[in-house]
Amino acid sequence: MSDLKPALEAVLMVVDEPATEAHLAKVLERTPREVADALHELADEYTSQGRGFELRRVAGGWRYYTRAAFAPAVEAFVLEGQQARLTQAALETLAVVAYRQPVSRSRVSAVRGVNCDGVMRTLLQRGLVEEAGAEPETGAILYRTTNYFLERMGLRGLDELPELAPFLPEAEAVEPDSLEGVPSFDPDAPDREDDDKTEV
Structure with missing residues (x-):
């Protein structure tokens, strides 16, 4: 599983909607069980390390999300320069x-x-x-x-x-x-x- 986690991270970085375990398993040529175990381990690691993002299982698939605790920082970055008043x-x-x-x-x-x-x-x-x-x-x-x-x-x-x-x-x-x-x-x-x- 040493190369599975990095591969999952790379794929999940580019998805635009939650990726299912079955789809990830097919793409990475691993069993669904291996993929499921690796995803849960990654999610636990991110939480225990206090990372600014988390891996969530939503809508039947997995996707990265920014951690709620850092929402103010994300909001400040996204809104910077977007507060210009309308003409x-x-x-x-x-x-x-x-x-x-x-x-x-x-x-x-x-x-x-x-x-x-x-x-x-x-x-x-x-x-x-x-x-x-x-x-x-x-x-x-x-x-x-x-x-x-x-x-x-x-x-x-x-x-x-x-x-x-x-x-x-x-x-x-x-x-x-x-x-x-x-x-x-x-x-x-x-x-x-x-x-x-x-x-x-």
Whole structure:
């Protein structure tokens, strides 16, 4: 078993989902029993040594996880540089998605009056919006806010979003599903807003 443990460690370092004992045994050409024993020994060793990671058996397989005691260190590393505030353009785009979801990029662009493709990509990367199927009539991809958006906003659900009416001047108020009174958008026209050219 001297070479089995290092082999298991190497394989488990690259898995993107829990690996089963049977699969590991097949790949490493060992018996399932040998693999199971080696995995349990590795898990015990990591715990007794107080390592920053642990080997867990989850969902019918095995995978490395960072140890809970070191979560603050991991969080600090992952979030470093990710706390940059959203630009005004991103906030406006996010608001349109939140109140009109599911909504297509072209509709968001029409509401804002500028091309918002770059900002939408940023919101997707930030995990604040996600794809929500396609529009039956046009086939355009639809977008909605995520659970992470609710978490960051401190909301239990979308029904807790504040009413828009108190924040809209009467002359600018429009029906939720209407684009009347909203600037038109020409997809071939150059961007008219610097913020939309900047990743956030």
